[in-house]
Amino acid sequence: MSLFSNLLNLHSANKPLEDFFTEIVAYFLSLNKKILLDWLKHHSIISDDNYSSIKISTQQAHKGLETHTEDSKLDIVVELSTGINTDVIFIESKIGSTEGWRQLEKYAEILSNLPNVKNRILIYITRDYDPKDETKILPLNLYSKVSFYQLRWHQFYNQLQKHTTDILAKEILIFMRRNQMSYTNQFSSVDLLTMVNFNKTLNLMESTLNDEVQEKFRLAFGGVIKGAASRTQWKWHSRYIIYTRFSGENFWCGLGYFNLNPDNLTEYPYLGICLEVSPGFEKRQKIIESMKKIINDKPDIWIPESLTILPTWSxxxxxxxxxxxxxxxxxxxxIKDFFLESIEELKKIQPYFDFPWKGVSIEAITEADKEE
Structure with missing residues (x-):
């Protein structure tokens, strides 16, 4: 998991993905002004980079004009000055949402009313395909005053790939991949192979998690959520697993395939069993201490992930x-044999934890269980 994904996960309720990413990108561009200018020139938004001053601000508030029903807050404002002339760029970003009512038109009107500005530019950049009619955003009275450009985040991603030696750029690229901002409008050869082989691959994976493996997991840990491997887990967490919970949503274990959407095509998924605790669980610290002891006692068997003070899933x-x-x-x-082995290994470390494992012993199986 990337640094920025960890930070975003600190928000336990609704995660402010758009505002969060806006701040990341604006900060990065403020540190790397040449990358900003190269990006703008690449899309023919500016033709010259002879600026003596570049100022970038976020969440800039603007009082609504007389025809507006409310004030506006702009995602990113870029001010480019040569010392004589100033160009102003408004950037509105969308990742999971769509344009608000007359939002871009209002921003264009605000831009057109800014004093002492040579070039006024409005950029609408989105993750998803959301085409706009420029004539509706820039009516005749604004057309000569404001320039409108529509971009996609995958285009920015492609530009940023030229700077992978920069640590911050590398983290941004990882975050963009995790949040589907690197996708293009085209099916690649890999996409087509995935499409035609999806059911076959899914059936193979299902066959290794069914019957004997699922039953042993149920007997050891008390059940299988939804009674089968979860495709929802695949979509949202890049894993195809059977799983159960020990304390609501806070503490759980899962068995199956992980890292199914790796950051690059040279990585392989891994398979096995996972024991995970949430950042907000009241017994988290005690569980983390037990996990650390397991890693200390069995360093060649168990692999840690995020066993830190930083509040995140560990x-x-x-x-x-x-x-x-x-x-x-x-x-x-x-693979099936390894899954059975993984269940046994997790059972072996149960004594490290002071919490109720709701496992069912072989002797405790009821007649109803036998009939399932």
Whole structure:
């Protein structure tokens, strides 16, 4: 998980993705003004970069004009000055939402009323396809005063890929991939292969998590949420797993396939079992201490993730790369055996934790259980 994803996850309720990303990008561009100018020139938004002063601000408030029903707050405002002339750029960003009522038109009107400005530019940049009619945003009285440009975040992503040696740029790229801002409008050859082979791949994965594996997981840890592997987990968390909870949403374990949408195509997914605790769980600190003791006692078996003071989801994994199974004659059988082994390994560390594991012993199986 990226640094910015961890920071965003500190918001336990609604995560302010758009505002959060706006602040990240604005800060990055304020530190890397040449990248800003190169990006603007690449899209023919500016033709010259002979500016002596560049100022970037976020969430800038503007009082509504007489025809506006409310004030406006602009995502990013860029002021470019040569010392003689000043150009002003309003940037409105959308990631998961769409334009508010007359939002861009109002911003264009505010731009047109700014005094002592040579070039007035309005940029609408989105993650999703959201085409705009320029004639509605810039009526005749504004057309000669304001220039409108519509961009996509994947275009910015492509520009930023030229600067992967910059640590902050690298973190932004990871965050953009995690939040679907690197996607283009075109199906790649990899996309087409995924499309035609999806059901086959899903069936293979399901076969390794069904029957014997699922039953052993249920007996060991008390159940399987929804009774099967979750496609929702795949969509939102890049994992295809069976799982159960020990304390509401705060403490859980999952068995299956992880890292199904890696940051690059050279990475392999991994499979195994995970034990994870939320950042807000009241017993978190005690659980983290137990996890650290497990890592200390079994460093060659269990792998830690985010066992830090920073409030974020923290976990330990018993896992292997999928690559390690590709040389097996019967890959599915080998994977299923490893899943059974993973369940046993998690059972072995139960004594490290002071909480109720709601496992069901073999002796406690009822007649109803046998009939399932």
């Amino acid at each position: 976990a330990i994994f018993y896992r292997k790369s999928l690559q390690q199974f590709l040389s097996k004659e019967n890959q599915l059988s080998a």
